[in-house]
Amino acid sequence: MAHKIGVIGAKDSVMPFKLFGFEVVYAVESNQVRKTIESMAKHNFGVIFITEEASELSIETIDRYKSDVTPAIILIPSHNGTKGIGLKEIQDNVERAVGQNIL
Structure with missing residues (x-):
């Protein structure tokens, strides 16, 4: 079964992702973001792109999925x-994987 790709955030930021066939959800409130992440995780989404602004509304939910593969x-x-939040996350993941920050 193929995994789906989802995008979460404010309409102006995520609408262009529809052109690529991604499932787009406009969410700008904490409860919307949390419920959308939970729903996508439950329904076979392999990748969820989320705007940095939307991610700040649901930090705890995102943290629960950090150790999961999908x-x-x-x-x-x-x-x-x-x-700069996304770049910091990438740097932290690379440092965890390699043992030092090579970026």
């Missing part, structure tokens, strides 16, 4: 630009 939750910048 879904991989990837933080992306919004249309307003980056906050």
Whole structure:
């Protein structure tokens, strides 16, 4: 069974992902973001892209999935630009895997 790809965030930031056939959910409130992540995880999503702004609304939920292989939750910048949260997550993961920050 193939995994699906989902995108969560404000409409202006995530609408373009529909062009690639990703399932897009507009969520800008904490409860919406949390419920969407839980639903996507339960329904065979392999990757969930979430804007940095939306990720700040559901940190605890995202943290629960960090050690799982799927879904991989990837933080992306919004249309307003980056906050550096996604890059920090990548650096932390590389450091955990390699033993030092090589980025």
